[in-house]
Amino acid sequence: MDKNFLAQEIIRLKKEKNAVILAHYYQDDAIQYVADFIGDSLELAKKAQNTNAAIIVFAGVYFMAETAKILNPDKKVIVPDWEAGCSLADGCSPEDFKAFKEKYPDHVVVTYINCSAEIKAMSDLVCTSANAKRVIGSIPADQKIIFAPDQNLGNYLQKETKRDFVLWKGSCVVHEAFSLDKLIEIYTKNPTAKIAAHPESESHILKVAHYIGSTSGIINFIKTDPAAVFIVATEAGILHELSKAVPEKTLIPAPSTEDNSCACSECAFMKMNTLEKLYWCLKNESPEILIQEDLRTKALKPIEKMLALS
Template sequence: MNKNFLVQEILRLKKEKNAVILAHYYQDEDIQEIADFIGDSLELAKKAQNTNADIIVFAGVHFMAETAKILNPNKKVVLPDWNAGCSLADGCPPEDFRLFKEQHPDHIVVTYINCSAQIKAMSDLVCTSANAKKIIESIPAEQKIIFAPDENLGKYLEKETKRELVLWKGSCVVHEAFSLDKLIEIYSNNPTAKIAAHPESEDHILKAAHYIGSTSGIINFIKTDPAAVFIVATEAGILHELTKAVPDKTLIPAPTTEDNSCACSECAYMKMNTLEKLYLCLKNERPEMLITEELRTEALKPIRRMLELS
């Protein structure tokens, strides 16, 4: 379908149906351009909580649309591609996690928002990379903690908070793909550059970074830091909005071990959403995210605690 046609139809349907389009920074550029709001997981969760729209079109991955539905039981939540998943969420099956939790009965559970509603329902608190440190530090020092599903983020939090955490062994395929050797090579060719990395990255990448933070944190760092060149170690979709915000700065995506077309790290799940799929899901109002009220109310508790703390 023609891009101009799709854009015009999306705008028309959005107005006609009182819909809002929420998009993650890792979405395709065409989707970011038409979205009402672009953000990271925390910003999108807050936006979903406060929207007056009747329909939320969530251009992101499955767990994000699910979180939006948990926060908005009376709104219709649709997503462009039902199969847009997440390696972190998929790597933490509810039955396995229930057994893991039973092995540590005196621990409270903090889960990264990149997990299913079933995992959230087993949690005491949910966090995002933007507020994870704050969430952990809000828990009394003597209280033992399970942190899931991201082991790399958990290890980073152990260092930052000086807390010992029982970690679930999960990881994000996008943030584990960065090559240290290639990163060092790029840095040696750009010695004045600053490296900004997401805490889901592996420890050897974080050790090389000048700044470690969430997607929005990285964006704010690059906007405000006086350096002229930045090497960015997170999903390459972040560069679209960032390039517009800092046109005078040079942004280099951190290289991956793969010899892929963009020489950067892209989330295949995030890129499953397209402008055409977004148009069709708004037109047909499906696939629709549905969740049982019992599961929704249990999963809402730790999300609500997170939103109150942040």
């Protein structure tokens, strides 16, 4: 179907059904264009918490839509593609995490929002990359911590906060795909550039970064820093909004180890969502996210603690 027709129909259906489209920065440009709100995990969780819409269309990955449903039990939450998952969430099964947690009974459990509802339900606190330091800072200094499922973010936080962590060994395939050699090669050609990296990246990428922060943090850094050239080490979808905000600046995606079509790092899960899938999702109000109430209430507690701290 024609993209212009699809976009017009999506906008019409939103009004007709009292629906809101929440899209992550990593979505395709066409989806970002029709979205009511574009943000990172924390911003989208806040928006989901406060929306008055009857239907939430979540253009992101599954755990994000689950979070929206946990926060909005009386609203219909739908997704363009049921299979749009996350390597972090998929790599931390409830059965394995339960066994892992039982080894450290005196530890507080902090989980990165990139995990399933079942993992959140086993947590004391949830965090995003934007508020992780604040969440860790809310825990008594002598309290030991389990951090899951991202070991790269955990390692970064451990160094930043000087806290005693036990880390679940999970990682994001997108943020582990950056090539240090290729990055240094680009930087050598652009010596005035500043490198901005997401803390899900591996430590050798973080060591050469001028700024480390969440997706929204990276955007704010690039908007406000006087440098003219930036090398951006996070999913390439961020460049759509950024290029509109700072058209006078040069934005270079950090290169991936793989030789792919964009020579950058893309999330295959995020890119499973398309404008056509978004249209059918809104038209048919399906696939719908459903969560059992006992699981939802357990998962809600650590999310609400996080939002209160944010």
